Amino acid sequence: MKKRVAIIGVTGSVGQEFVVSLKDHPWFEVTQIAASEKSAGKKYIDAIKDPASEITKWQVGGQIPEYIKNMMVRSVNEIKADELDLVFTSIESGAAREIEERFAKDVPVISTSSAFRYEEDVPILIPGINDEQADLIDTQRKNRKWKGFVAPLPNCTTTGLAITMKPLYEKYGAKRVLMTSMQAISGAGREPGVSAMDVTDNIIPYIPKEEQKVMIETAKILGKLKDGKIIPADIKVSCTCTRVPVLDGHTESVFVETSKPIDPKTAKASYEKYSKKISVTGLPSAPPDYYAVHDDPTRPQPRLEREVNDGMTTTIGRLETIDLFDNGIKYVLFSHNKKMGSAKGAVLLAEMLYKKGKI
Numbered sequence: 001m002k003k004r005v006a007i008i009g010v011t012g013s014v015g016q017e018f019v020v021s022l023k024d025h026p027w028f029e030v031t032q033i034a035a036s037e038k039s040a041g042k043k044y045i046d047a048i049k050d051p052a053s054e055i056t057k058w059q060v061g062g063q064i065p066e067y068i069k070n071m072m073v074r075s076v077n078e079i080k081a082d083e084l085d086l087v088f089t090s091i092e093s094g095a096a097r098e099i100e101e102r103f104a105k106d107v108p109v110i111s112t113s114s115a116f117r118y119e120e121d122v123p124i125l126i127p128g129i130n131d132e133q134a135d136l137i138d139t140q141r142k143n144r145k146w147k148g149f150v151a152p153l154p155n156c157t158t159t160g161l162a163i164t165m166k167p168l169y170e171k172y173g174a175k176r177v178l179m180t181s182m183q184a185i186s187g188a189g190r191e192p193g194v195s196a197m198d199v200t201d202n203i204i205p206y207i208p209k210e211e212q213k214v215m216i217e218t219a220k221i222l223g224k225l226k227d228g229k230i231i232p233a234d235i236k237v238s239c240t241c242t243r244v245p246v247l248d249g250h251t252e253s254v255f256v257e258t259s260k261p262i263d264p265k266t267a268k269a270s271y272e273k274y275s276k277k278i279s280v281t282g283l284p285s286a287p288p289d290y291y292a293v294h295d296d297p298t299r300p301q302p303r304l305e306r307e308v309n310d311g312m313t314t315t316i317g318r319l320e321t322i323d324l325f326d327n328g329i330k331y332v333l334f335s336h337n338k339k340m341g342s343a344k345g346a347v348l349l350a351e352m353l354y355k356k357g358k359i
Ligand SMILES: NC(=O)c1ccc[n+]([C@@H]2O[C@H](COP(=O)([O-])OP(=O)(O)OC[C@H]3O[C@@H](n4cnc5c(N)ncnc54)[C@H](OP(=O)(O)O)[C@@H]3O)[C@@H](O)[C@H]2O)c1
Pocket: 008, 009, 010, 011, 012, 013, 014, 015, 034, 035, 036, 037, 038, 039, 040, 076, 090, 091, 092, 093, 095, 112, 113, 114, 155, 156, 186, 187, 188, 189, 190, 191, 192, 337, 338, 341, 342
């Protein structure tokens, strides 16, 4: 028997990726879908059509999966929690706050929004990076007297940074990080999204609330769960987040100061070693390579990396020693914001929590 799942926000950028990530899934079956009142009551295929232009706003490559085309999009109020085992949400955080709480009282909720990320009894989980923090879910259930729970992913810009920082933090005591992101347009969602007029031939040097999220989330993810609380990692992050005219996938330039000596060769070896013992190996949505480390100084590039292992591999290049700190290294990373950074990463998280018996 497959677990019955709902996707809430199914028409949006991330929602469409959920539709693809859950197609023919061996453990999960999409049985209910919801979006805003604007889409409710329509077949999926009609709900993603722009009513004025009749253009279908399908943003994922390939065909719209057959299983979803004629499924009716419901309003959130019409979703029946007692007929579900799991809910995936991909809605903006204001709406998510009330909706996620409502469902979490009865059923596990895996969220791509920031609504609950900063609460004390809520872990921010990246499968393969901080799985042990999933035990905080038991505290959350007890505290709130919920049958379900809320388990959010990080912001999609944090994802690549935390994934690449993990071996450096553990092995070399990474303590200060400077990061500049070059974030894809799809990261801003479908509607209203980023205006073509604003972003074409341009770089926008500010993304509201993004930098604060990256700083807080990275320390929480790399922290330790102790006595029912997460003690944030002793790591300081400063970043500048920019929007660039790239469709999918975030690139980040990272400078790290470490406590112990580090060089490109040992850093590369650490990623390879960490990759080999990664906890998510063998799960249906896990990539065969968690990291791809390139010696070629022209990598990573969004166009070359975004299809690798269906966007689930984090790519690292330009690993170089720097003189700026006594000990430290710099690198450039690429992480797919809609795959590992949201929908498919959320499915991988559900798989990890299912294996741990939390779902
Ligand atoms: N885009 C990314 O790369 C990315 C990555 C990581 C995390 N996230 C997060 O994921 C969430 C969704 O982002 P997105 O980019 O997919 O946004 P989006 O493209 O704007 O899609 C928003 C979705 O939410 C639905 N919706 C809006 N208000 C609703 C309500 N009151 N009740 C139910 N559904 C409602 C919309 O339905 P209609 O079509 O009917 O309006 C649409 O399906 C956000 O919290 C975002 O921060 C996004």
